[in-house]
Amino acid sequence: MTANVTVRVQEADFDVGAEISALAGGRTDIGAVVSFSGICRGREGEESIAALTLEHYPGMAEAEIAWHAETAMSRWPLSGIAVVHRVGRIAPGENIVLVLTASQHRQAAFAAAEFLMDYLKANAPFWKRLEGGQGPDWVAARDHDDDAAARWTKS
Amino acid sequence: MKVKYFAWVRERVGKSEETVEPPANVRTVDDLIGWLSRRGEAYAHAFETPRVIRAAIDHAHVKPDAVIAGAREIAFFPPMTGG
Numbered sequence: 001m002t003a004n005v006t007v008r009v010q011e012a013d014f015d016v017g018a019e020i021s022a023l024a025g026g027r028t029d030i031g032a033v034v035s036f037s038g039i040c041r042g043r044e045g046e047e048s049i050a051a052l053t054l055e056h057y058p059g060m061a062e063a064e065i066a067w068h069a070e071t072a073m074s075r076w077p078l079s080g081i082a083v084v085h086r087v088g089r090i091a092p093g094e095n096i097v098l099v100l101t102a103s104q105h106r107q108a109a110f111a112a113a114e115f116l117m118d119y120l121k122a123n124a125p126f127w128k129r130l131e132g133g134q135g136p137d138w139v140a141a142r143d144h145d146d147d148a149a150a151r152w153t154k155s
Numbered sequence: 156m157k158v159k160y161f162a163w164v165r166e167r168v169g170k171s172e173e174t175v176e177p178p179a180n181v182r183t184v185d186d187l188i189g190w191l192s193r194r195g196e197a198y199a200h201a202f203e204t205p206r207v208i209r210a211a212i213d214h215a216h217v218k219p220d221a222v223i224a225g226a227r228e229i230a231f232f233p234p235m236t237g238g
Contacts, residue, residue, distance in 0.1 A: 055161060056237070057159070057230060057232070060230070097237070126236065127235065140234075
């Protein structure tokens with residue numbers, strides 16, 4: 001993996017500030033860090049959510065995220081990327097996923113963060129099960145996430 | 156070859172992985188879904204709507220017509236909902 005690309009899948013929570021320091025701390029060539037945090041909501045439409053349980057495909061998930069991070073590194077002028085995706089049981093208000101992109105200027109960092117999140121939502125091998133009022137049920141995939149991911153492959 | 160199942164596919168099949176040896180006429184991912192579906196009610200339930208089932212061979216996403224010869228690990232799962 002390219003230097004300064006970090007990919008982790010873990011049960012533990014993460015500290016956004018600590019992750020930014022690890023990515024960009026002590027460097028004077030980075031002018032922009034974009035940080036996206038995905039957080040568990042307590043409500044989906046009319047239904048309240050007690051918790052989400054995330055499952056992943058160990059090995060494939062890490063490798064695929066790393067491959068997409070490398071793709072982003074070659075597509076935009078980036079100084080570094082960190083992706084942390086949690087698995088296991090996650091309660092409302094808790095972090096689910098973190099994407100950090102660092103660059104000299106903001107445009108590349110914003111674009112790469114969006115590219116990585118669109119990939120993670122639609123095509124990374126993770127599955128959410130929702131504990132709600134109707135009992136546990138798997139979250140259905142959404143067409144708009146597929147559309148968002150597909151736009152990066154258009155010319 | 157090893158077959159892995161995730162999310163509701165895993166729940167319906169009732170196991171997360173197993174080793175299978177399909178006959179030679181089972182050539183593609185689609186063929187394998189058909190062959191597994193005939194192994195019992197749990198499999199038939201898991202694969203009752205093949206178009207929603209996603210597959211990966213050796214950690215790479217593949218289409219239903221992908222050839223399974225030489226695969227070490229084939230995974231079946233529903234559409235992804237990460238992020």
